[in-house]
Amino acid sequence: NEFLVRTRKDVYMPVRREALRIYEEKYPEQAHHEFQSALLDPNIAIRGDAQYFFRKKGGLDLRAHYSQAIETCSGARLSAAIAGMGETGLPEDTSLIAHFVSSSSSRVRAMALHALARLKPEPFQEQFLLSLVDPSAKVTAEAVRALSKRANSLDGQRLWETYTQSRYPHGRRRALFLLARIKKWDSIAFLIQSLAGEDASLVRLSQRYIARWHARYNRTFSTPSQEQLARLRVILDKHRLLVCLDSQRQLDSLIKSF
Numbered sequence: 672n673e674f675l676v677r678t679r680k681d682v683y684m685p686v687r688r689e690a691l692r693i694y695e696e697k698y699p700e701q702a703h704h705e706f707q708s709a710l711l712d713p714n715i716a717i718r719g720d721a722q723y724f725f726r727k728k729g730g731l732d733l734r735a736h737y738s739q740a741i742e743t744c745s746g747a748r749l750s751a752a753i754a755g756m757g758e759t760g761l762p763e764d765t766s767l768i769a770h771f772v773s774s775s776s777s778r779v780r781a782m783a784l785h786a787l788a789r790l791k792p793e794p795f796q797e798q799f800l801l802s803l804v805d806p807s808a809k810v811t812a813e814a815v816r817a818l819s820k821r822a823n824s825l826d827g828q829r830l831w832e833t834y835t836q837s838r839y840p841h842g843r844r845r846a847l848f849l850l851a852r853i854k855k856w857d858s859i860a861f862l863i864q865s866l867a868g869e870d871a872s873l874v875r876l877s878q879r880y881i882a883r884w885h886a887r888y889n890r891t892f893s894t895p896s897q898e899q900l901a902r903l904r905v906i907l908d909k910h911r912l913l914v915c916l917d918s919q920r921q922l923d924s925l926i927k928s929f
Contacts, residue, residue: 672698679705684714691720707731711740711751718755733759741767750782757786765791772798777807784810788817796821803833808841815845822852831861843873851880856895859884859922860903866913878915885921900929 675698678690691709694702702724709721710733725731737759740752753771756764768790771783784802787795795817802814818825830853834846850861862884865877895903907914907922914922 672701679708684717687712687714688717688720691717695724703728703730707736710736710755711744711748713747713751715754715758718751718758722755722759734761734764738764738767746776747778750776750778753779753782753786757782757789760786760790762791765795769795769798772802777805777810780805781807781809781813784813784817788813788820792817792820796825800829800833803842803846804837804839805842806839808839811839811842811845815848818849819852822849823854825849825853827853827857827861831864834861834865840870840873843870844876847873847876847880851883855884855891855893856899856903860899860906863903863906863910863914866910881914881918885918888925895929900926 675690675693678686681687681690687709691702691705694705706721706724709717710725712718712721722733725733734756737752737756741749741756744752753768756768760767765787768783768786771779772787774780774783780802784795784799788799792799799814799817803811803818805811805814827850830846830849834843834850837843837846847862847865850865851858853861859881862877862881866874866881868874868877903922904926907919907926911919
């Protein structure tokens with residue numbers, strides 16, 4: 672038992688998880704306390720095990736528990752509480768979480784975005800876009816994960832503004848990732864524009880996305896509007912020297928066909 676007390680605090684997740692399993696099998700009188708503590712574990716798998724324990728055994732309202740923890744915890748336990756609310760809460764629980772997107776802790780900001788995306792993402796699309804310019808790569812990763820699920824509905828111009836405004840390479844890479852996944856004929860125009868950037872690694876990434884656009888062209892059959900075609904013609908003419916010859920020819924041919 673004394674050994675299990677130490678292993679429950681081990682930095683290695685599988686060790687903590689195995690200790691919980693042994694508590695449930697060998698020390699059931701202590702299991703309730705240990706699983707309640709595990710509800711605020713930083714690892715999602717261990718939190719999931721703890722949540723399952725209380726759904727199976729009863730005796731604890733998970734939403735109420737996480738709501739109280741959000742009000743009383745700080746640091747790593749606060750971020751775990753926010754994540755737990757995202758895993759067990761309801762859409763209306765976003766009101767408890769939304770203000771944490773401006774926390775001074777990058778971990779808390781990231782977990783707040785993660786929870787909002789799970790509970791009710793639609794009202795927070797603008798916040799996800801704003802978070803793409805966050806100095807923390809963890810935060811931008813959660814933002815792009817939320818936005819990529821609805822990439823086709825994103826406004827290309829708004830996303831382009833986010834791309835140009837970001838001061839951090841990780842934010843620009845993730846905005847570029849989304850630009851490659853918006854509506855087909857908007858995407859190619861913005862990708863060509865991005866070839867004029869100064870960061871060579873981002874230019875190479877844009878080139879790969881353009882090549883992928885051509886490779887996947889026939890997978891979707893969407894007819895461009897006249898406005899989209901006109902804009903693509905202007906952008907292609909302006910940045911023609913930055914576009915490889917093969918891509919130029921393919922795009923010229925496609926534009927003429929419409």
